[in-house]
Amino acid sequence: MTQPPRPDPDHPAPPRRKRRKEARPAEIVEAAFAVFCEHGYGKARVDDVARRAGIAKGTVYLYYPNKQALFQAVVEAKVTAAISQAAIMADGFEGSSAELLRRMVRNAYDNLVLTDAKLLMRIIIGEGHLFPEIQSLYYEVGIKPGMTMLDKVVERGVSMGEFRDGPAREFPRLIMAPGIMAAIWQMTFSANEPIDMERYFESHLDLVLNGLKA
Amino acid sequence: MTQPPRPDPDHPAPPRRKRRKEARPAEIVEAAFAVFCEHGYGKARVDDVARRAGIAKGTVYLYYPNKQALFQAVVEAKVTAAISQAAIMADGFEGSSAELLRRMVRNAYDNLVLTDAKLLMRIIIGEGHLFPEIQSLYYEVGIKPGMTMLDKVVERGVSMGEFRDGPAREFPRLIMAPGIMAAIWQMTFSANEPIDMERYFESHLDLVLNGLKA
Amino acid sequence: MTQPPRPDPDHPAPPRRKRRKEARPAEIVEAAFAVFCEHGYGKARVDDVARRAGIAKGTVYLYYPNKQALFQAVVEAKVTAAISQAAIMADGFEGSSAELLRRMVRNAYDNLVLTDAKLLMRIIIGEGHLFPEIQSLYYEVGIKPGMTMLDKVVERGVSMGEFRDGPAREFPRLIMAPGIMAAIWQMTFSANEPIDMERYFESHLDLVLNGLKA
Amino acid sequence: MTQPPRPDPDHPAPPRRKRRKEARPAEIVEAAFAVFCEHGYGKARVDDVARRAGIAKGTVYLYYPNKQALFQAVVEAKVTAAISQAAIMADGFEGSSAELLRRMVRNAYDNLVLTDAKLLMRIIIGEGHLFPEIQSLYYEVGIKPGMTMLDKVVERGVSMGEFRDGPAREFPRLIMAPGIMAAIWQMTFSANEPIDMERYFESHLDLVLNGLKA
DNA sequence: GATGAATGAGTCTTCATTCAT
DNA sequence: TATGAATGAAGACTCATTCAT
Numbered sequence: 001m002t003q004p005p006r007p008d009p010d011h012p013a014p015p016r017r018k019r020r021k022e023a024r025p026a027e028i029v030e031a032a033f034a035v036f037c038e039h040g041y042g043k044a045r046v047d048d049v050a051r052r053a054g055i056a057k058g059t060v061y062l063y064y065p066n067k068q069a070l071f072q073a074v075v076e077a078k079v080t081a082a083i084s085q086a087a088i089m090a091d092g093f094e095g096s097s098a099e100l101l102r103r104m105v106r107n108a109y110d111n112l113v114l115t116d117a118k119l120l121m122r123i124i125i126g127e128g129h130l131f132p133e134i135q136s137l138y139y140e141v142g143i144k145p146g147m148t149m150l151d152k153v154v155e156r157g158v159s160m161g162e163f164r165d166g167p168a169r170e171f172p173r174l175i176m177a178p179g180i181m182a183a184i185w186q187m188t189f190s191a192n193e194p195i196d197m198e199r200y201f202e203s204h205l206d207l208v209l210n211g212l213k214a
Numbered sequence: 215m216t217q218p219p220r221p222d223p224d225h226p227a228p229p230r231r232k233r234r235k236e237a238r239p240a241e242i243v244e245a246a247f248a249v250f251c252e253h254g255y256g257k258a259r260v261d262d263v264a265r266r267a268g269i270a271k272g273t274v275y276l277y278y279p280n281k282q283a284l285f286q287a288v289v290e291a292k293v294t295a296a297i298s299q300a301a302i303m304a305d306g307f308e309g310s311s312a313e314l315l316r317r318m319v320r321n322a323y324d325n326l327v328l329t330d331a332k333l334l335m336r337i338i339i340g341e342g343h344l345f346p347e348i349q350s351l352y353y354e355v356g357i358k359p360g361m362t363m364l365d366k367v368v369e370r371g372v373s374m375g376e377f378r379d380g381p382a383r384e385f386p387r388l389i390m391a392p393g394i395m396a397a398i399w400q401m402t403f404s405a406n407e408p409i410d411m412e413r414y415f416e417s418h419l420d421l422v423l424n425g426l427k428a
Numbered sequence: 429m430t431q432p433p434r435p436d437p438d439h440p441a442p443p444r445r446k447r448r449k450e451a452r453p454a455e456i457v458e459a460a461f462a463v464f465c466e467h468g469y470g471k472a473r474v475d476d477v478a479r480r481a482g483i484a485k486g487t488v489y490l491y492y493p494n495k496q497a498l499f500q501a502v503v504e505a506k507v508t509a510a511i512s513q514a515a516i517m518a519d520g521f522e523g524s525s526a527e528l529l530r531r532m533v534r535n536a537y538d539n540l541v542l543t544d545a546k547l548l549m550r551i552i553i554g555e556g557h558l559f560p561e562i563q564s565l566y567y568e569v570g571i572k573p574g575m576t577m578l579d580k581v582v583e584r585g586v587s588m589g590e591f592r593d594g595p596a597r598e599f600p601r602l603i604m605a606p607g608i609m610a611a612i613w614q615m616t617f618s619a620n621e622p623i624d625m626e627r628y629f630e631s632h633l634d635l636v637l638n639g640l641k642a
Numbered sequence: 643m644t645q646p647p648r649p650d651p652d653h654p655a656p657p658r659r660k661r662r663k664e665a666r667p668a669e670i671v672e673a674a675f676a677v678f679c680e681h682g683y684g685k686a687r688v689d690d691v692a693r694r695a696g697i698a699k700g701t702v703y704l705y706y707p708n709k710q711a712l713f714q715a716v717v718e719a720k721v722t723a724a725i726s727q728a729a730i731m732a733d734g735f736e737g738s739s740a741e742l743l744r745r746m747v748r749n750a751y752d753n754l755v756l757t758d759a760k761l762l763m764r765i766i767i768g769e770g771h772l773f774p775e776i777q778s779l780y781y782e783v784g785i786k787p788g789m790t791m792l793d794k795v796v797e798r799g800v801s802m803g804e805f806r807d808g809p810a811r812e813f814p815r816l817i818m819a820p821g822i823m824a825a826i827w828q829m830t831f832s833a834n835e836p837i838d839m840e841r842y843f844e845s846h847l848d849l850v851l852n853g854l855k856a
Numbered sequence: 857g858a859t860g861a862a863t864g865a866g867t868c869t870t871c872a873t874t875c876a877t
Numbered sequence: 878t879a880t881g882a883a884t885g886a887a888g889a890c891t892c893a894t895t896c897a898t
Contacts (some may be wrong), residue, residue: 202381210424211420444816494868609822637853
């Protein structure tokens with residue numbers, strides 16, 4: 001996503017060999033994220049990652065032992081970032097559970113459905129079976145924490161008498177399903193049938209909240 | 215999955231060979247389906263398809279000009295089959311719309327979520343961007359007809375006063391979202407956290423029907 | 429060592445794609461032998477092997493899964509050939525043990541010291557530690573049988589009273605040591621100090637037979 | 643083998659640094675020797691040499707222009723050391739030529755066969771053809787002086803009537819052949835068939851001395 | 857001098873596709 | 878039609894060497 005550092009016209013000569021040990025991993029991960037998003041894992045070329053990061057191919061291998069490790073770093077960085085955002089929001093919320101749920105789902109849209117993050121999810125879905133460890137990583141840092149948060153909201157809603165003790169109690173992820181589907185749809189069929197995501201979001205919430213209502 | 219039909223030396227079996235000639239495309243498609251399901255598109259090898267079909271690699275190219283065309287044939291065959299099943303069921307149903315919806319969702323579970331068909335969907339999701347035409351095909355033969363059917367059921371339910379004129383009216387696919395998610399979960403995270411699919415199915419329906427209730 | 433099959437001038441068009449499933453392995457092994465001899469294992473390029481065999485790089489991998497397997501095939505072919513030669517000669521020999529020994533040593537010179545076979549030995553010595561299995565193979569098919577043959581000759585000589593029951597009884601390989609050294613010298617220092625191999629051979633035998641004399 | 647001398651923060655240790663500066667080449671050579679012994683020339687990585695010497699990779703290139711020069715330095719240092727040892731011993735020896743020969747061969751075992759020095763020899767044999775200059779160096783500093791010494795001993799023995807004027811007169815290196823072979827065997831086939839080196843040494847001497855006997 | 861980040865040429869290996877038989 | 882041997886472009890990874898700091 002970041003463009004290769006284009007030389008500042010104020011500075012005469014852009015050093016071809018820059019030494020940026022601290023910044024490099026993040027830069028590479030960012031470039032890798034972009035390339036993986038565009039081509040998926042299998043079709044992404046390490047060479048492209050390097051080029052996008054403005055470095056030589058070999059340099060990538062200075063920081064990550066192989067393509068898979070690079071991908072793992074991307075997953076780790078991106079998912080962790082997205083999830084921690086959500087956690088902050090949920091913490092210490094006061095108000096109706098319905099409102100909390102709305103915020104939570106909104107958050108998922110803002111950080112996953114409407115973001116390139118969904119493209120990472122696509123890789124996990126589509127090619128994750130090739131490296132179960134990364135799949136598990138994604139589950140542990142992304143899915144499980146997310147599910148746990150949902151769990152708590154449902155619990156809260158039920159104990160406050162707002163939600164019924166029904167299906168979402170056993171499978172809180174049901175609540176998020178339409179969002180996941182929207183993300184997939186967006187990546188897959190939006191050319192055939194685009195979604196008005198804002199209306200979809202409202203409909204999503206409407207259906208789910210009505211389904212949960214005590 | 216089928217072993218290559220090794221000709222019995224005692225039986226000249228000419229009818230078999232003739233029958234085979236016509237059956238070839240279907241056999242190849244079947245083998246390809248299995249291989250694509252196992253490895254995804256990119257990692258599937260044409261050689262494996264041939265071996266699985268009990269023929270030589272070159273023979274595959276006699277029927278399909280390239281790997282992509284083969285994949286397209288698989289999508290066409292499999293999706294068409296699955297969808298027509300559903301259509302039959304829905305046609306001329308008499309009973310409550312809730313019951314019709316249940317059957318429909320059940321059908322989706324039986325033909326997609328609990329079947330290898332979901333593995334095809336995985337490829338469309340994960341690698342479909344590499345060949346938009348096939349993605350569109352999948353949409354046209356699979357998704358759109360499915361959505362249309364859902365549409366009708368919702369329409370029916372609303373006009374009969376069973377369902378409210380709410381979110382599912384605008385986005386009928388919301389109804390199916392939990393099923394799609396289940397399919398993906400099954401392929402991706404079942405090792406980390408398995409789903410009791412029958413209970414999930416009931417919860418899915420429960421949530422949705424309550425969300426739809428007039 | 430074999431030149432890439434140069435098209436017979438009598439035949440009009442040398443087919444670029446030849447089908448020679450039977451001949452290929454041997455051709456490739458021969459080409460590989462030449463290339464390995466010239467560059468050693470590590471510096472030998474599979475591409476060169478292919479070129480020398482008059483085929484494309486990929487074709488090599490049709491017959492041997494990787495470079496190491498190819499090398500193993502070379503070792504197997506070459507060593508087996510050389511050793512079986514020796515065995516034939518030794519079998520059923522009648523005459524003095526000294527004469528038998530001379531023939532044996534002569535054979536070693538003819539098949540190892542004065543041949544490219546010593547270049548294979550060089551690889552086993554110099555790079556064999558990278559693949560102990562092939563080292564062991566060389567030992568099993570080449571060294572051990574050779575040692576066994578020597579063993580028998582010494583045994584024969586001792587029991588016939590020709591040789592004394594001395595050092596060569598315990599270490600028959602002592603007999604061959606000067607030959608091995610000659611092979612190495614030839615490959616390593618002949619530019620600095622060439623050996624007159626025929627005189628060396630005679631001296632070798634002279635020293636050893638005198639050392640063995642009862 | 644040696645850990646990089648980590649400077650004690652309490653002691654400024656300037657003498658150590660100064661001493662180090664002069665010691666650097668030797669330290670690097672020592673580290674290089676170890677690494678070359680372990681991996682051979684081609685598979686040895688300059689990086690490993692540096693790490694082992696406790697310095698940075700670039701520093702190696704401050705003292706040696708490239709990997710080959712470094713190897714040459716190793717050869718020079720190690721071979722010179724080994725050979726000068728032998729020369730001292732031989733000089734001004736009084737006693738039988740047989741005894742002198744025994745000492746000489748013993749010396750070869752102690753300094754070559756039973757030492758890592760043989761690993762250097764292995765590289766010269768196995769990969770020396772890649773850099774003939776180093777091969778020649780090895781010959782000039784190691785082989786030739788050694789041969790000359792042998793030469794003198796044989797000469798002495800013959801003129802004193804101890805040895806016959808036979809094969810070892812023309813090819814004194816015949817005397818050492820079993821030792822060379824032992825070194826190679828040790829590096830190559832000891833896993834398959836170990837040698838009791840002390841008994842081998844005695845057998846070696848026995849055979850050779852008997853072969854020489856006037 | 858010393859460092860170690862950066863470079864990029866060099867190789868093995870894979871596999872969709874072709875085509876002589 | 879059917880075969881399967883042959884092709885060769887593509888891509889991951891290594892490591893000697895350079896050079897800015």
